[in-house]
Amino acid sequence: MSATFPDQDRPELQRIIDGMIESGFVGVTMLVHDENGRWEGSAGLRTLGGTAKPPAGGHIRIGSNTKTFAATATLQLVAEGAIGLDAAAADYLPAIGLDPRITVRMLLQHTSGVFNFTGEYYEDGTFAPGIIATTAGREWVDNRFRTYPPEELVRLALSKPARFEPGADWSYSNSNYVLIRLLIEKVTGNSLAEETQRLILSPLGLTDTSLPDTDVDIAEPHPNAYYRYEDDAGLQTTVDVTRQNPSWISTGGDMISTTRDLHTFVSALTSGKLLPAPLLAEMYKPHAKAGYGLGVFVQETGEQGGTVITHNGGMAGHAALMYSTPDGSRTLTAALNYVDDATLSMAPAFQQATQLLVQEVFGATGHA
Numbered sequence: 001m002s003a004t005f006p007d008q009d010r011p012e013l014q015r016i017i018d019g020m021i022e023s024g025f026v027g028v029t030m031l032v033h034d035e036n037g038r039w040e041g042s043a044g045l046r047t048l049g050g051t052a053k054p055p056a057g058g059h060i061r062i063g064s065n066t067k068t069f070a071a072t073a074t075l076q077l078v079a080e081g082a083i084g085l086d087a088a089a090a091d092y093l094p095a096i097g098l099d100p101r102i103t104v105r106m107l108l109q110h111t112s113g114v115f116n117f118t119g120e121y122y123e124d125g126t127f128a129p130g131i132i133a134t135t136a137g138r139e140w141v142d143n144r145f146r147t148y149p150p151e152e153l154v155r156l157a158l159s160k161p162a163r164f165e166p167g168a169d170w171s172y173s174n175s176n177y178v179l180i181r182l183l184i185e186k187v188t189g190n191s192l193a194e195e196t197q198r199l200i201l202s203p204l205g206l207t208d209t210s211l212p213d214t215d216v217d218i219a220e221p222h223p224n225a226y227y228r229y230e231d232d233a234g235l236q237t238t239v240d241v242t243r244q245n246p247s248w249i250s251t252g253g254d255m256i257s258t259t260r261d262l263h264t265f266v267s268a269l270t271s272g273k274l275l276p277a278p279l280l281a282e283m284y285k286p287h288a289k290a291g292y293g294l295g296v297f298v299q300e301t302g303e304q305g306g307t308v309i310t311h312n313g314g315m316a317g318h319a320a321l322m323y324s325t326p327d328g329s330r331t332l333t334a335a336l337n338y339v340d341d342a343t344l345s346m347a348p349a350f351q352q353a354t355q356l357l358v359q360e361v362f363g364a365t366g367h368a
Helices: 009-021 063-079 103-110 138-142 149-159 176-190 192-204 259-270 277-283 349-364
Strands: 029-036 037-046 226-230 238-239 295-301 307-310 312-315 316-325 331-337 339-341
Touching: 009 029, 009 037, 009 339, 009 349, 029 259, 029 349, 037 138, 063 103, 063 176, 063 192, 063 259, 063 277, 063 316, 103 176, 138 226, 149 259, 176 192, 259 307, 259 316, 259 331, 316 349, 331 349
Parallel strands: 226 339
Antiparallel strands: 029 037, 029 331, 226 238, 295 307, 307 316, 312 316, 316 331
């Protein structure tokens, strides 16, 4: 498939996304902004068995990129004086039963130790299930239109043993960001959607980005998302799961956006248009274990000593990539559609592709 709307010739990028289709993805659209201009390319298909390419600027569920929006909104409220970054989260949510040692910063950085409500993977290879997440196979498919109130997700998380003492370690937990959602709503008296609109979407003109809450639909145009499970007869069944109730993941990954809106957002964030410099610096301070700051990963790009600010996300057959240099001068955003399953079988191909893309776009001349 050829690139669309190219402002520059980047055959090496086209080869990488073509390779992603060969590795099993259904479709990819990608947008790169750098000192040479803009490049927008696509590969693969909008739907399984179809002929149309993925739509340029199509809507997708962006998964854990949602966390970067939520962290940004939280830090904006810190700047407004409504929230203390190192205040106890329980001060804002007194009725939930949080460990009083857990701070807002710990929630944003995944150092709270709160159990991950979508299931907890331990270092010894064991897995403790949570709610009916995408790791549940057919059970998740059959329940994909059910509503899960965020309070229910938090109650489940807090009913399980903490993974570690607050601040003692790092472990990625969707529960942290559902707590952030409830905290923002408690402090402001508004929904997270309303505060995100006020603080981020309206100022940046992001008309294709939304928090769907329990809405099962996704605006056109969009590529379709799929999920595969084994039925009672042992046969592999693939279901179109483009329409689903995203409340099962909540602020762990429920937002909808486009590659173009993600570029606008991450370039505005990293260039200092959304946060005061001291709070942006706090966001960029990585935890030693995983390179995670506050709602972003801080990733080294290789031999040149470059750094990228990033968050990626997968959401039941949709995925989004979001990368920027720390100063916002170069960005890469992408939308993927694929066939998801309980074993996350596309994860190795996803990791390999992102490594190739980061090296190609940021590795050679990445900004420190």
